[in-house]
Amino acid sequence: MPHTPAPEEMNVYQNAEARFEVAATKLGLEQGIYRYLKYPDKEITLYIPVGMDNGQLEVFTGYRVLHSTVRGPGKGGIRFAPDVSIDEVRALSAWMTWKCAVVDIPFGGAKGGIICDPRKMSRSELERLTRRYTAERDVPAPDVGTNEQTMAWVMDTYSMHARQATTAVVTGKPIELGGSRGRREATGRGVMICVDKALAKLGMKKETTRVIIQGFGNVGSLAADLMQKAGYKIIGLADIGGGLYNEKGFDVPKVIDWVYKQKKQLQDFPGGGSKMSSRDVLFQPCDVLIPAAIENQITEQNAHQVQCKILCEGANGPTTWQADAIIDAKGVFTVPDILGNAGGVTVSYFEWVQDRQGFFWRESEVNERLLDVMERSFDEVVRYAETHKVNNRIAAYMLAIDRVATALKLRGIYA
Numbered sequence: 261m262p263h264t265p266a267p268e269e270m271n272v273y274q275n276a277e278a279r280f281e282v283a284a285t286k287l288g289l290e291q292g293i294y295r296y297l298k299y300p301d302k303e304i305t306l307y308i309p310v311g312m313d314n315g316q317l318e319v320f321t322g323y324r325v326l327h328s329t330v331r332g333p334g335k336g337g338i339r340f341a342p343d344v345s346i347d348e349v350r351a352l353s354a355w356m357t358w359k360c361a362v363v364d365i366p367f368g369g370a371k372g373g374i375i376c377d378p379r380k381m382s383r384s385e386l387e388r389l390t391r392r393y394t395a396e397r398d399v400p401a402p403d404v405g406t407n408e409q410t411m412a413w414v415m416d417t418y419s420m421h422a423r424q425a426t427t428a429v430v431t432g433k434p435i436e437l438g439g440s441r442g443r444r445e446a447t448g449r450g451v452m453i454c455v456d457k458a459l460a461k462l463g464m465k466k467e468t469t470r471v472i473i474q475g476f477g478n479v480g481s482l483a484a485d486l487m488q489k490a491g492y493k494i495i496g497l498a499d500i501g502g503g504l505y506n507e508k509g510f511d512v513p514k515v516i517d518w519v520y521k522q523k524k525q526l527q528d529f530p531g532g533g534s535k536m537s538s539r540d541v542l543f544q545p546c547d548v549l550i551p552a553a554i555e556n557q558i559t560e561q562n563a564h565q566v567q568c569k570i571l572c573e574g575a576n577g578p579t580t581w582q583a584d585a586i587i588d589a590k591g592v593f594t595v596p597d598i599l600g601n602a603g604g605v606t607v608s609y610f611e612w613v614q615d616r617q618g619f620f621w622r623e624s625e626v627n628e629r630l631l632d633v634m635e636r637s638f639d640e641v642v643r644y645a646e647t648h649k650v651n652n653r654i655a656a657y658m659l660a661i662d663r664v665a666t667a668l669k670l671r672g673i674y675a
Contacts, residue, residue: 450603
C-alpha cells in the first residue's frame with residue numbers, strides 16, 4: 261500500500277481515508293482492489309436554481325457522491341446545511357459503504373448535500389429546492405437539516421417522472437407514504453443496543469451507568485429517551501445552542517417537551533444544572549459518552565479531557581484520526597460510528613424491503629429484527645478486533661472492506 265501522510269485533522273474525508281489505509285494494509289488488500297475501493301464511483305456537482313418567496317432567483321450548490329454499488333444500490337442521506345462541502349459528502353458516502361457492510365445489508369454508499377441554511381428558508385422554498393435536487397437513482401434518506409417531509413417531496417418528485425408511485429426510491433418517509441414503523445427511533449435505538457452490548461462486555465449495570473449525549477436532534481433526543489426508559493441515568497445533554505450537565509439526571513420526556521413542543525432553548529430548561537458549551541459537555545465525568553451531533557468534536561487538542569469508559573458514536577465522524585490514539589491509550593471502549601449509528605440505515609433497509617414487497621411489518625417486528633442485526637454486528641466487530649489485535653474502529657473497517665472486496669472479486673470487473 262502507498263504511504264499516505266497524516267490527514268489534516270479537520271478534513272473528514274482525509275480522516276476516512278486514513279482509517280481505510282490502515283485497515284486495507286492490515287487486510288493485505290491487493291493493489292487493484294485497494295485502488296477501486298478507495299475512490300468514489302461518481303461525483304456530481306449541481307447548481308440548483310430556486311425561486312425564493314421574495315421573487316428573487318437564488319442558485320444553490322449541491323453535491324451527490326456515489327461511493328460504491330458493489331453490494332447493492334447506493335444508500336445515503338441528504339444533508340441541508342450552510343457548511344456542506346464536497347469533502348464532507350465524499351467522507352459520508354464512504355462511511356455509508358462501510359456502515360452497510362458492517363451490518364451486512366445489501367446497499368452501497370452514497371451521500372448528498374446542499375449548501376443552504378434550512379432554518380432561514382420557508383417550507384415552500386425548501387420544497388422547491390428539494391424537488392429540483394431530486395435526480396439521482398440511488399436511495400436517499402434524511403440527514404442534518406432534512407426530515408420525513410423532505411423525503412416525501414423526493415418520493416413525489418421521482419414518482420411524477422416515473423408516472424407511478426415509487427415508494428422504494430427513498431427511505432425515512434412518513435408512514436402514510438410507505439415509511440417503516442420504528443424508522444424514526446432506529447438510529448437512537450441502535451446506539452442503545454450497542455451500549456447495552458458494551459456494558460455486558462465490561463460487566464457494568466444500566467442502573468449505575470451515567471450517560472452524556474451531545475446532540476438533541478433525532479438521534480440524540482430519541483437515544484436519551486429510550487435509554488432513560490431502559491434504566492440509564494442521563495446526566496448531560498447538549499444541542500447547537502449549548503449544553504447542560506446535572507449529576508442528578510434529567511427527566512428526558514420533559515426536556516423533549518420543552519425543546520420540541522414548547523420550542524424553547526435546551527439550555528433554559530428549568531433545573532437543568534450547570535450550563536456550558538455544547539463541546540464542553542463531552543468532557544464531564546460519565547460512564548458512557550455519546551457524541552450524536554456533528555463531525556470533529558473530539559480532537560487531538562481535547563481528547564485527553566474525555567472522562568468515560570465507553571464512547572459510542574451516534575454522529576458520523578465525531579472523533580478525529582489524531583484523537584483515536586489518545587482515546588485508545590486511555591482504555592476507552594469505543595463503538596465506532598460505522599457500527600454505533602448503523603441502526604438508521606438498517607431500518608432504512610427494512611423500509612426499502614417493505615416498500616418493494618408492499619407488505620408492512622409491526623413495530624415490534626422491526627425492533628426485533630434491528631436488535632438481531634445490531635447485536636450480531638457488534639459481536640462480529642469485537643471478535644475481529646480481538647482476532648487481529650486492533651481497536652474496534654479499525655476492526656469495523658477491516659470487516660467492512662473485506663466484505664466489499666469479497667463481493668467485488670465474486671462479481672468481477674465488467675469491461
